[in-house]
Amino acid sequence: MHLIVRVKDRVNYWLMKSEPEVYGIGNLERDRTTIWDGVRNYQARNFLKSMQVGDVAFFYHSNTNPPGIVGLMQIVAAQVVDPSQFDPDGDYYDPKSTPTAPRWHTVKVEFVRTFSNVITLATLRDRFTPAELLVVKQGNRLSVMPILDRVAEEILELSPAKG
Template identity: 85%
Template sequence: MNYWLMKSEPNVYGIEHLERDRTTIWDGVRNYQARNFLKSMQVGDRAFFYHSNTNPPGIVGLMQIVAAQVVDPSQFNLDGDYYDPKSTPTAPRWHTVTVEFVRTFDNAITLATLRERFTPEQLLVVKQGNRLSVMPIPLRIATEILQLAG
């Protein structure tokens, strides 16, 4: 099992939405490196849910990958923010995953706490200027994050 960190703005789709919905497709990612990370995910992998663009930002819960290599339907929505005119149903450019709620952490693990605990080499989210919305988490670091979460 691999671990990942996946960012979302809580006012767009937060951990509370996932807890209510139980599962969701993680659509709308339009960064090639993040897309490649999504394509690397496997059923059973775990992902930390990170609230971004909020005060304070941080890891708020845990989810599990329940479907991999899912074609992102938002690339075909002509009126949507994530439409890609170069994508076709026979040759989609964007793939994603379906995630399932596992748990909400009692206390968010803030970005400030993550920066105190980990170096940018250990945890990409603490790297200055990193804007990736999906990134891998080494197993040793994931174990420490889970310990911080209680």
């Protein structure tokens, strides 16, 4: 059963990484929504800028054992100015960015569900090629990436809801 609300004709799928010690699926479940801030890679930023309200993102826990997809979230606001770029004491400060000319945009996401099992990177590598799913490409460090519809549907089949 899918809990995704389609607010446009076409839903795009994404994979978004976060370290669970920094912000994990449990945090999103508790908070219900959050701004996906702190992305400082231009290609990942461009992917964030192309997201639309109603798109679906797989939540991927990185830098953990085992890394993998742990749940789903939905984009509920697009083209959000990333506030972390303006905090001179923060890790994601960008001195070239100003409120009138921000360099970094992001999205606001909403919790959809946690998977009952982690879909590990090893499982993803067994099922998909790097051409099908960027996260399985050796050395890929992008924190945000698109997912093909067919691949997203296969991942959803691997992911029963928790409980």
